[in-house]
Structure formats: structure tokens, C-alpha cells
Amino acid sequence: MTDQTRVAASLRETARVVDAMAADPALCAAAAEAAGLVASSLRQGGRLLLCGNGGSAADAQHWAGELVGRFLRDRPGLAAIALTADGAILTALGNDYGYARVFARQIEALGRPGDVLFALSTSGRSANILAALEAARAGGLATVGFTGAEGGAMAPLCDLLLCVPSRATPRIQEGHEALGHIICGLIEDALSPP
Known part of the structure; x- marks a missing residue:
């Protein structure tokens, strides 16, 4: 198989996954509901917290950058915090509490009832994501999970679960990126209509 053939095959597989996502009414409804949940929280002074590992x-x-900055047009900044962005906090928490607590501890410190957590895990089994979801639930935050296949262990911890219909990490990540952009657009439209 040539490199060009491999590129074409990968693009076809990505298109197949995205087509399956578009054909899944439950997934589309969950994405729309997630955007509405965040828009409602932001209207009431809440925040969106986001976490994930690696990609x-x-x-x-x-996604936090799209909301704090701008997605498709200029508008007031929206309160979104990526719990993955502060190296000093992550390394201090990893050292003091263990890597499984790096997001949960931040949620305990920053999260408030009415906030929303977006938790991303392609496998649905990441220990620090599961701990983050548990901390969010305990703190009165709404929980939205992004994963693949059936959702893994995170499924029962999520108020809304967006499962990309694939077991391949790159395809799941591509699906998440598409969903994230769509949700950012819906949030922007809800809070700053064109």
C-alpha cells in the first residue's frame, strides 16, 4: 500500500465515523443538550471546566480558547477553564496527591454548583478523568463526557455522554474535535446571537 493510498483510506475511515455520528440521533441530541447546558450555566454566572489527557x-x-477568545465572531469572552493548562498546578498535584487526582483537586478548588465539566477520555477508563467526574458530581457540577465506543467506566458518572462510534483513538479524537467545534458554535450562537 502506498502512502497516498493510506492517506485516502484514513480519510475514508474518518468520513465513515463522522457519517455514523451524524446518523445517530442520540449523539446529536446529546451534543445539542451539552451546548444548552453550558449556555445556561454561563448565563447564570457559571463556568465550563474541561479536562483530558494527551490529545x-x-x-x-x-475549546476553552475558542470560548474565552472567539469561535466564529467577536463577542464577549465566555468563562471556560482548561484544567490541563497550568504546568505548576499539574506537577504539584501529581507530586502531592498522585496523577489520578490532578483534575479532581482542581475541581474541588474551582468548581461551583451550577458549573459544567467536560471530561474527555477516548477509552472512558482514565483514572484521573473518572476521579474528576466523581469530584464534579460531589460538587454539584453537571458532567458531560466525551469518549468512544460504549463509554467505558465513565458512562455512569456523566449526565450526558457523547460516544464517538469507534475504538480507534485517532478516529475518536477526530470525532471529539468535530463535536467540540459544533458545541462551541452553538454556545456562541446562544449567548451572542448573530
Whole structure:
């Protein structure tokens, strides 16, 4: 198989996953509901907290940047905090409490009832994401999970669960990125209509 053939095959697989997402009414409804949940929280002075590992950490920071800054148009900044972004906090918490608590401890410190947590884990099994969801639940935050396949251990900890229909990490991450952009657009439209 040539590199060009591999590129085409990967693009076809990505398109297949995205088509399956578009054809899933439950997934589309959950994404729309997640955007509404965040918009409602922000209207009431709440915040969106986001966390994930690796590529999912990058997605968390990306989406927070789209909301604090701008997505498609200029408008007032929106309160979104990526719990993945502060190296000093992450390393201090990892050292003092263990890596499984790096997000949960931040949620305990920063989260308030009425806030929303977006937790990203392609496997649905990341220990620090599960702990974050548990801390959010205990603190009165709404929980939205982004994962793949059936949702893994995080499924029962999420008020809303967005499962990309794939078991391949790159395809799941691509699905999450598409969902994140769509949700950012819906939030922006809800809070700053065109």
C-alpha cells in the first residue's frame, strides 16, 4: 500500500465515523443538550471546566480558547477553564496527591454548583478523568463526557455522554474535535446571537 493510498483510506475511515455520528440521533441530541447546558450555566454566572489527557488535553485547551477568545465572531469572552493548562498546578498535584487526582483537586478548588465539566477520555477508563467526574458530581457540577465506543467506566458518572462510534483513538479524537467545534458554535450562537 502506498502512502497516498493510506492517506485516502484514513480519510475514508474518518468520513465513515463522522457519517455514523451524524446518523445517530442520540449523539446529536446529546451534543445539542451539552451546548444548552453550558449556555445556561454561563448565563447564570457559571463556568465550563474541561479536562483530558494527551490529545484530549489539547482539545480541552483548544475549546476553552475558542470560548474565552472567539469561535466564529467577536463577542464577549465566555468563562471556560482548561484544567490541563497550568504546568505548576499539574506537577504539584501529581507530586502531592498522585496523577489520578490532578483534575479532581482542581475541581474541588474551582468548581461551583451550577458549573459544567467536560471530561474527555477516548477509552472512558482514565483514572484521573473518572476521579474528576466523581469530584464534579460531589460538587454539584453537571458532567458531560466525551469518549468512544460504549463509554467505558465513565458512562455512569456523566449526565450526558457523547460516544464517538469507534475504538480507534485517532478516529475518536477526530470525532471529539468535530463535536467540540459544533458545541462551541452553538454556545456562541446562544449567548451572542448573530
